[in-house]
Amino acid sequence: MPLAVQHALTLKMKKALPDFSSEHTLLTAMSKKMGLSLMKVRKIWQRRDILARLQKHHGFALQPHVSTGAKGLKRTATQRRYRGYRLPGGGRKSAFTAVRDSLLVWFETQRCHGHSVKKVHILEQWRLLMTKELLDLRQQSEAAVDRHERAALLQLVSEGEKQLKSSAVDSGRNRLKQLMKDLRAKDMVPDLKTQVSEVDEVVRAKLTYQALDHTLWLTCFGPEAELRERVSKPAVLRANLQSMVLLFADQVPLWLKSGSEKEVYAKWESDPYPQSLLRQELLDHHTRTLADRTSDSQVPPLLSAELPAVTEKRKNSGQRQKRSFADPDAHRYRLTYEARQGLYNLCSDAPLVGKVLPGLLVVHGAHARLNNIDSAGKFISDETFEYNGTLVVRKAKTSAGRLLFGWRKARQSDPELFRRISVMSQPSANVDGVIYVWAQQELAALTPVCIQQRDCYAAAWSSSAAESLLYSNRLQTIIGPKMTASLQLTDTDFSRSFKSLCRSEMDRLRHAGQTALFASGNKEIWHCSHLDLIRCVVSAQDEMSRRQDEKDWIVSGLRRNGILAYKPDLSSGKLVPLTDAECCSARTKPSWLEDRFLWRVGSVPVKPDWSAIAGAQAVADLVEWSLNHPHVLSSEEEALLAVPELPEDLQIPCIESGVLTLSLDLQRTAWRKQLATSDDALAKKRERRDVKAMLALAKKKLHGKLLEAMRHRLKTMSQQQALARLVPRAAEPKSQTKKSVKKNLLKTASKAVVKKMGLAKALKEQKALEDQEALEEQSGSAKPPSTGRVYV
Numbered sequence: 001m002p003l004a005v006q007h008a009l010t011l012k013m014k015k016a017l018p019d020f021s022s023e024h025t026l027l028t029a030m031s032k033k034m035g036l037s038l039m040k041v042r043k044i045w046q047r048r049d050i051l052a053r054l055q056k057h058h059g060f061a062l063q064p065h066v067s068t069g070a071k072g073l074k075r076t077a078t079q080r081r082y083r084g085y086r087l088p089g090g091g092r093k094s095a096f097t098a099v100r101d102s103l104l105v106w107f108e109t110q111r112c113h114g115h116s117v118k119k120v121h122i123l124e125q126w127r128l129l130m131t132k133e134l135l136d137l138r139q140q141s142e143a144a145v146d147r148h149e150r151a152a153l154l155q156l157v158s159e160g161e162k163q164l165k166s167s168a169v170d171s172g173r174n175r176l177k178q179l180m181k182d183l184r185a186k187d188m189v190p191d192l193k194t195q196v197s198e199v200d201e202v203v204r205a206k207l208t209y210q211a212l213d214h215t216l217w218l219t220c221f222g223p224e225a226e227l228r229e230r231v232s233k234p235a236v237l238r239a240n241l242q243s244m245v246l247l248f249a250d251q252v253p254l255w256l257k258s259g260s261e262k263e264v265y266a267k268w269e270s271d272p273y274p275q276s277l278l279r280q281e282l283l284d285h286h287t288r289t290l291a292d293r294t295s296d297s298q299v300p301p302l303l304s305a306e307l308p309a310v311t312e313k314r315k316n317s318g319q320r321q322k323r324s325f326a327d328p329d330a331h332r333y334r335l336t337y338e339a340r341q342g343l344y345n346l347c348s349d350a351p352l353v354g355k356v357l358p359g360l361l362v363v364h365g366a367h368a369r370l371n372n373i374d375s376a377g378k379f380i381s382d383e384t385f386e387y388n389g390t391l392v393v394r395k396a397k398t399s400a401g402r403l404l405f406g407w408r409k410a411r412q413s414d415p416e417l418f419r420r421i422s423v424m425s426q427p428s429a430n431v432d433g434v435i436y437v438w439a440q441q442e443l444a445a446l447t448p449v450c451i452q453q454r455d456c457y458a459a460a461w462s463s464s465a466a467e468s469l470l471y472s473n474r475l476q477t478i479i480g481p482k483m484t485a486s487l488q489l490t491d492t493d494f495s496r497s498f499k500s501l502c503r504s505e506m507d508r509l510r511h512a513g514q515t516a517l518f519a520s521g522n523k524e525i526w527h528c529s530h531l532d533l534i535r536c537v538v539s540a541q542d543e544m545s546r547r548q549d550e551k552d553w554i555v556s557g558l559r560r561n562g563i564l565a566y567k568p569d570l571s572s573g574k575l576v577p578l579t580d581a582e583c584c585s586a587r588t589k590p591s592w593l594e595d596r597f598l599w600r601v602g603s604v605p606v607k608p609d610w611s612a613i614a615g616a617q618a619v620a621d622l623v624e625w626s627l628n629h630p631h632v633l634s635s636e637e638e639a640l641l642a643v644p645e646l647p648e649d650l651q652i653p654c655i656e657s658g659v660l661t662l663s664l665d666l667q668r669t670a671w672r673k674q675l676a677t678s679d680d681a682l683a684k685k686r687e688r689r690d691v692k693a694m695l696a697l698a699k700k701k702l703h704g705k706l707l708e709a710m711r712h713r714l715k716t717m718s719q720q721q722a723l724a725r726l727v728p729r730a731a732e733p734k735s736q737t738k739k740s741v742k743k744n745l746l747k748t749a750s751k752a753v754v755k756k757m758g759l760a761k762a763l764k765e766q767k768a769l770e771d772q773e774a775l776e777e778q779s780g781s782a783k784p785p786s787t788g789r790v791y792v
Contacts, residue, residue, distance in 0.1 A: 003051060004060040009034070010048040095159055099129045100182050107183050113627055114197055119187060122179055123172045127164060134160045196482045199623070203616035203660070204480030205562075205592040206599070208487055213566060213605035215451055215477045217575055219244070220347065220568040231473045232710070240449045241570065246343040247357070247443070247452040248558075250490035251431055252498060254335040256506055256533050265322055336362040336429050337537060338439065339490045339498065341554050342447065347568050354554025356545040357446065358421055360439055361537055365425030367392070367434050367730070368403040371442075375412060377401075385434045386729040410530040417531075420538050426730075433462040437728035440465075444472040444723065451475045453563070455484040464728040470710050471722040481613070486561075486587040493557035494544065501540035509536070560585040562593045566605075574603045612654035619662065622650075626669045629676070647674040 013030055020026040027045060031038045044051075054060075094100055103126055110117050134157055141153035167175040180187065196204070218227055220241060227234040338360035344353045367387060372380050383394045394400075404425055411418045422442055426435050436459040443450065454460050456478050469476055485491050506528065513526040548554055558564035559581040566575035577597045584590055599606045646662070647670050654660045662670070674682075713722055 002060065002062065004055060004062045006044050007051040007055040008062065009044060010051055013045060095156060096130065096133060099126065099133050102129050103179070104183055107185065113624065119176050123167065123176055126179055127167060130160055130164055192485050194482055197620040199620045200613070200616045201483065202592060203612050204483045205487060205588070207608045207610060207612060208480040208483060209562060209565065209596060210599050210606060210608040211477045212453060212563060213575070213599065214607050215475055216566060216568065217605050219451060219475055220570065221573050230475055232470050233473050237449055237473055241347045244347050244449040244451070245447040246346055247340060247447065247450050248489045249338055249340045249452060249454055250484065250488050252337045252339055252490065252495050254337055254499065254502060256333065256335060256502055256536055269322060334429055336431060338362070338431060339494050341489055341494065343554060343558065347570060352555050354548055354552055356541065356548050359541055360422045360424065362429050362431060362435060363407070363423065363425050364427070364429045366403060366427065368425045369438050370404050370407055370411065370418070370423040373400045373404060373408060377408065381724070384727050386727055387434065406530040410534060413531055417534055417538055421534065421541065431459050432730040433459050433464040434728040434730045436460065436462070437464050437468045437726060440468040440472055441723050444474070451477065453477050453479065455479045455488055456481045462729065464726070467710060467726055468723065471726065487563065489554065489557050489561065489563070492561055492585060492587055493553050498540050498544055501543050502536045505536040505539050556581065559583055562588060562596060565596050575605065609654045609659045611652055612660050615652045615654040615660045618650055618652065619666065622666060622670055622673065625673050646670055
């Protein structure tokens with residue numbers, strides 16, 4: 001009987017209950033009326049509350065074999081056989097519930113720690129637990145006195161051995177199905193593969209929010225002395241706050257020549273002729289031809305050419321390998337598109353408006369920018385940059401040679417197209433220090449006052465980037481490391497749609513171009529030109545801009561990601577929280593945003609403590625260590641470990657200041673880990689920590705000197721002149737091997753510096769000691785000689 005029918009029956013019984021003297025008479029009458037046994041009706045009446053709860057939650061239909069049940073659901077199950085709904089506790093009972101429960105605890109523990117679990121891991125863990133359980137059952141059977149109890153235990157052992165034996169058949173596929181049901185788990189492809197733990201994600205997301213909030217407050221209301229450390233002219237910036245723009249930029253890799261991977265195939269291609277019939281027909285054909293073959297028979301031609309047509313021979317080909325014409329260079333042409341979205345009216349009374357700004361397309365080639373080369377192939381203005389230790393100087397009105405030659409020809413064909421996008425070239429088609437500075441010069445002309453948010457990539461952290469930001473009077477805040485896919489607007493709301501539009505446009509152009517080639521009798525592969533590439537990118541950019549005008553996905557995306565939380569109120573001098581829109585997306589967690597409006601001291605957002613990233617990593621390592629080293633301490637050991645301070649490894653500023661707190665269990669685990677670590681390992685950690693602190697101090701001093709030098713330059717020239725004379729620098733792209741060698745060299749050099757500093761200090765102390773001894777000898781020589789001493 002369907003659950004919905006049972007629930008309807010209980011409702012009728014409740015309605016009719018006042019008409020009967022007792023529940024027994026009611027159940028007896030309903031049993032006769034429904035034609036059911038009294039026991040069946042009594043069971044239905046006893047679980048009426050469970051039936052009501054399940055019916056309210058699932059909304060089952062009275063005829064589940066006809067429809068799916070719940071109102072408004074898609075009727076996708078009408079063609080499948082209805083198997084009913086099993087009430088909790090129903091069905092076959094497992095003989096090894098302890099093994100199932102232990103496996104569930106193990107599985108959920110692994111997932112809580114973020115470990116990757118495969119099906120084979122579940123099967124191996126089940127075999128391990130089952131083997132231990134069978135061993136315990138054998139021991140219990142040997143110790144059992146009652147023969148019936150011993151027989152029951154041996155029966156369980158026999159059944160367990162059968163399950164273990166069957167799990168080795170067909171890679172344990174059937175056993176795995178049952179285990180997946182018991183664990184209520186699903187085998188799915190991950191949406192994002194990351195090396196960041198859950199603890200790291202929470203900390204980095206919150207630091208990202210705090211960095212933007214503090215930068216926004218500093219720009220609008222912060223002390224001018226603090227603002228002067230990040231911009232060259234704070235007074236000019238404050239005077240133009242009404243036109244301030246929040247800029248969100250990120251790089252999108254593109255393989256435009258490849259287009260879509262999928263193609264449409266006919267039925268006789270996707271479902272070909274059965275191989276068994278084909279082989280039998282081929283065998284019969286060989287038998288006939290060999291029987292008719294004589295010595296005078298001619299050799300058949302290699303090919304009997306004819307016009308291609310859908311014949312029975314083609315339909316019965318049996319070829320399952322699907323074919324397609326391929327461009328040999330399709331997967332070798334990679335581009336980088338820097339998407340830019342702007343948020344306007346942040347400091348005005350007008351409603352917030354988003355806008356898709358002209359993007360930047362970085363292509364392969366030597367460093368160059370198309371907007372600095374005129375139609376005659378000459379440089380418009382001087383440009384100087386440093387690449388791989390070599391200074392490159394290009395003078396105005398000199399020939400640009402073959403730089404961006406194909407793109408220059410495409411610009412001559414359609415100049416209007418290139419006004420909506422910027423084109424630059426770099427050897428690996430990536431944004432490095434040189435491209436970054438050139439892009440800042442373009443953006444400075446678009447938005448005079450700007451706060452830009454970017455991800456953590458090398459170019460944004462270079463000294464050239466710092467100089468360009470100071471000269472252009474712009475501020476920059478970053479997305480936490482490894483958090484771009486979850487928080488960056490380009491990744492969450494732009495990239496996927498943009499790539500799909502580019503592929504669709506390329507497919508359209510390829511079809512039109514290939515059709516034109518075939519129509520002219522040419523069977524060559526169609527190759528897209530530079531003009532085709534720029535058309536794909538610009539058409540996708542225009543479509544995203546049109547969608548923005550219709551739906552305003554920029555503002556809604558920033559609110560969902562938790563990035564946009566405040567709006568400056570210039571009249572009151574405070575940041576006003578924005579709580580009138582939906583917050584939290586499928587890529588974030590509510591725990592990241594619970595304290596979104598609480599990171600303030602009064603009305604001032606707190607300054608992010610980036611040492612919390614190192615603290616979160618240390619905590620994640622500590623949690624992982626505690627999982628792999630379970631140990632129960634005695635009361636004496638717990639008393640010894642309950643000390644007021646943490647081990648040296650966890651004496652991090654963010655923990656000492658209370659930004660990141662540890663529970664008592666984690667503190668004890670930290671001391672257990674400290675005691676279990678060898679002295680040599682602790683000494684190496686201490687040395688690395690000292691070297692890191694020394695390098696951080698050196699960078700801070702160099703940053704201060706760099707700011708002084710840049711401010712001195714601005715006293716003699718304007719911002720535009722300083723930006724034009726800036727010499728950006730870019731490092732040579734190296735392989736992973738060279739990077740590791742360089743890293744090791746830096747470590748060795750840092751250690752050598754520390755040792756040399758210690759040696760210099762020791763020599764200085766030794767020299768001071770020798771000088772003191774010399775002075776003592778000189779003072780002693782002025783005294784008369786003592787009795788019994790002989791001086792030579």
